[in-house]
Amino acid sequence: MSEQTQYTAIITETQGRVATITLNRPEALNALSNTLIAELVEAATAFDADPNIGAIVITGSERAFAAGADIKAMLELEYSDILAGGLTSTWNGFEQMLTPTIAAVSGFALGGGCELAMMCDIIIAADSAKFGQPEINLGVIPGFGGTQRLPRAIGKYKAADMILTGRMMGAEEAERSGLVSRVVPAAELREAAQQVAEVIASKSRPSVQAALSTLQAAEETSLAEGLRLERTAFAALFATEDQTEGMRAFAEKREANFKHR
Ligand code: DAK
Numbered sequence: 001m002s003e004q005t006q007y008t009a010i011i012t013e014t015q016g017r018v019a020t021i022t023l024n025r026p027e028a029l030n031a032l033s034n035t036l037i038a039e040l041v042e043a044a045t046a047f048d049a050d051p052n053i054g055a056i057v058i059t060g061s062e063r064a065f066a067a068g069a070d071i072k073a074m075l076e077l078e079y080s081d082i083l084a085g086g087l088t089s090t091w092n093g094f095e096q097m098l099t100p101t102i103a104a105v106s107g108f109a110l111g112g113g114c115e116l117a118m119m120c121d122i123i124i125a126a127d128s129a130k131f132g133q134p135e136i137n138l139g140v141i142p143g144f145g146g147t148q149r150l151p152r153a154i155g156k157y158k159a160a161d162m163i164l165t166g167r168m169m170g171a172e173e174a175e176r177s178g179l180v181s182r183v184v185p186a187a188e189l190r191e192a193a194q195q196v197a198e199v200i201a202s203k204s205r206p207s208v209q210a211a212l213s214t215l216q217a218a219e220e221t222s223l224a225e226g227l228r229l230e231r232t233a234f235a236a237l238f239a240t241e242d243q244t245e246g247m248r249a250f251a252e253k254r255e256a257n258f259k260h261r
Contacts, residue, residue: 007039007043008035008039009023009024009025009033009035009036009039009040010022010023010024010036010039010040010043011024012043012047014047014053015194016198016201017052017053017054017055017198017201017202018053018054018055018056018057018194018197018198018201019047019050019053019055019056019057020056020057020058020059020194021040021043021044021047021056021057021058021059022059022060022061023036023040023058023059023060023061023065023066024061026061026063028067028070028072029061029063029064029066029067029107029108030060030061030064030065030066030067030113031066031067031068031069031070031071031072032066032068032069032070032112032113032116033070033073034070034073037090037091038090040058040094041090041091041093041094044056044058044093044094044097044101045093045094045097047099048097048098048099051205051260053099053201054099054100054197054200054201054202054203054205054208054260055099055100055101055102055196055197055198055200055201056097056099056100056101056102056197057101057102057104057193057194057197058101058102058103058104058116058120059103059104059105059106059189059190059193060105060106060107060113061106061107062106062107062126062128062186063106063107063108064106064107064108064109064113065103065104065105065106065107065108065109065113065116065117065129066108066109066110066112066113066116067108067110067111067113068110068111068112068113068114068134068135069111069112069143069144071138089144089145091119091144091145094119095119098208098209098212098213099208099209100121100122100197100200100208100212101119101120101121101122102120102121102122102123102124102193102196102197102200103116103117103120103122103123103124104124104126104189104190104192104193105117105123105124105125105126105129105131105180105189106125106126106128106129106186106189107126107128107129107130108130108132108168109129109130109131109132110130110131110132110133110134110168111132111133111134111135111142111146112143112144114131114132114133114146114150115133115142115144115145115146115149116144117131118145118146118149118150118153118179119144119145119149121212121215122181122196123179123180123181124180124181124182124183124184124189124192124193124196125171125174125175125180125182125183125184125189126171126183126184126185126186126189127171127172127183127184127185127186128171128186129170129171129174129180129183130168130169130170130171131162131168131169131174131179131180132162132166132167132168132169133146133150133162133163133166134166134167134168135163135166136163136164136165136166137166141163142163146163147159147163150162150163150179152219153177153178153179154177154178154179155177155178158177171183182196202258203258204240204242204243204245204246204256204258204260205242205258205260205261206237206240206242206260206261207237207240207242207243207246210233210234210236210237213229213233214226214229214230214233217229240261241259241261242256242258242259242260242261245257245258245259246258
C-alpha cells in the first residue's frame with residue numbers, strides 16, 4: 001500500500017492496480033468544499049491517466065461518505081457568484097474518465113455526496129448508508145446532477161419523492177430501488193470495495209474502457225444509436241492483443257494473461 005500526502009481534504013493510496021481516494025474532512029462530515037472537489041477531481045483524473053491503475057475506489061468515513069456541498073461556505077453566495085463559477089460542470093473531468101470508479105458508501109451520502117456516488121460506475125453501500133437529496137430543505141435543488149441521475153437510477157416517482165420531500169433512503173431501500181449495486185455489512189465495506197476493484201482491474205483495460213464508454217452512452221443515446229456504438233466498440237476490440245489472449249486462454253483452459261493492449 002503506498003500513500004500520497006500532497007492533498008489536504010483527501011487521502012490517496014494505491015494497492016496493486018487499485019487506487020483509493022478517501023474524502024477526509026471529518027469535522028464537517030466530508031462536506032464537499034471547493035478544495036475537496038478540486039483535489040478529488042485532480043487525483044481521480046491523474047489516476048485515470050495512469051495505465052497502471054485499473055479501478056478507483058472513492059470512499060469517506062464510517063459516519064459519512066459526504067454530507068453534501070459545504071453549506072456554511074455557500075451561505076453568503078449570490079446568484080452572480082454561482083454564475084461566475086461557470087455553467088460548465090466542475091466535475092467534467094471526473095465524469096469523462098474511462099477508469100471505473102467504485103463509490104464505497106458508509107453513513108450519510110446527502111446532496112452533493114449522493115450525487116458524487118451517482119457519478120461513480122458502481123455503488124457499494126454499507127448497511128448503515130443513508131442516501132438523500134435534502135437541498136429542498138435549504139431552499140434550493142440538487143446542482144451536481146441529482147435531478148437527472150436519480151430518476152435514471154430509481155425512476156421518476158421515487159426520485160420525485162426523494163427530491164421534493166428531502167427524505168433519506170436507507171441502504172436496503174436504495175438497493176431495492178436500484179440506487180446501489182450491493183449492500184454489505186459496514187465492517188466489510190472497504191474490503192468488499194477493494195475486492196470488486198481488484199476484479200475489474202484484472203480485466204483487459206481496452207475492454208473495460210469499451211464497456212464503460214458504451215454503458216455511459218446507454219444513459220444518453222437512443223437504442224439504435226447505442227447498438228451501433230456497441231457493435232463498433234465490439235469490433236474494435238478484435239484489434240487488441242488481449243482479445244486474442246483472452247479467447248486463446250479459454251480454449252487452452254488456462255487463466256488469461258492480459259497485457260492491457
Ligand atoms: N456543510 C457544512 N457542514 C456540514 C454539512 C454540510 N453539508 N453537513 C454537516 N456539517 C457539519 C455540521 O455543521 C457539524 O459541524 P459543527 O457544528 O460540529 O461545527 C458537523 O458537520 C457534524 O454535523 P451534525 O452535528 O449536524 O451531525 P448530526 O449527526 O446531528 O447530523 C446530518 C448529520 C448529515 C443529518 C446533518 O449534518 C445534515 O443535515 N447535514 C446537511 C445535509 C445537507 O443538507 N446536504 C445537502 C447540502 S447542499 C453547486 C451544485 C451543487 C451543490 C452546490 C453547488 N453548484 C453548481 C455551484 C450541492 C449542494 C448541496 O449538497
